[in-house]
């Protein structure tokens with residue numbers, strides 16, 4: 001793991017943007033994208049570049065079950081508003097959370113991933129160490145599946161919804177093995193609320209109790225932190 005620590009989220013985002021730009025210029029074909037608040041500034045920078053991405057396909061990590069792509073809380077909507085409508089990607093894929101047959105949708109998504117091997121996967125993490133919606137305890141062998149969201153994830157994400165009961169209880173998510181196949185992974189974590197999970201990801205032996213710790217097993221993972229997220233690390237990086 002290559003751990004990079006920056007003073008604040010702005011500087012960290014600038015470093016992430018430089019890496020993504022460099023990979024795009026080098027001819028990256030498929031990029032894996034995350035949602036949540038952490039990559040928002042990165043997407044803002046990307047969409048203001050006017051760069052030609054007509055040779056690039058995107059695949060997203062996850063989507064809530066039961067939310068239409070037109071629902072402002074859905075990740076389909078988020079990606080359209082934050083990135084896709086501004087950039088000329090060859091193709092963009094986000095799981096369909098309202099598919100009639102969700103199991104089939106998971107299989108369809110795995111097929112998409114097989115056809116578009118991810119060169120660079122951008123990741124955020126939940127305060128409980130989840131990646132995508134792979135909650136603590138999820139098998140490292142998992143592929144795209146339906147995940148039951150933990151109460152702590154629903155609590156963390158309720159800020160985006162009007163009422164707590166509106167927060168979906170399930171999501172379609174790429175599995176941990178589907179994520180780990182990426183040739184390179186770039187994890188972003190900012191703020192004190194992530195500090196405990198960051199410590200469990202980096203400073204503690206790999207365990208399913210902290211899904212993000214699996215990144216220790218990846219041969220090409222960059223972890224981009226601000227000082228607050230890095231504040232509980234025992235070792236110096």
Ligand SMILES: O=P(O)(O)OC[C@H]1O[C@](O)(CO)[C@@H](O)[C@@H]1O
Nearest residue numbers: 035036037038124125126132133
């Ligand atoms: O960046 P945030 O808002 O803290 O979200 C954390 C993580 O939770 C998820 O929304 C769940 O998929 C991830 O996409 C995201 O990286």
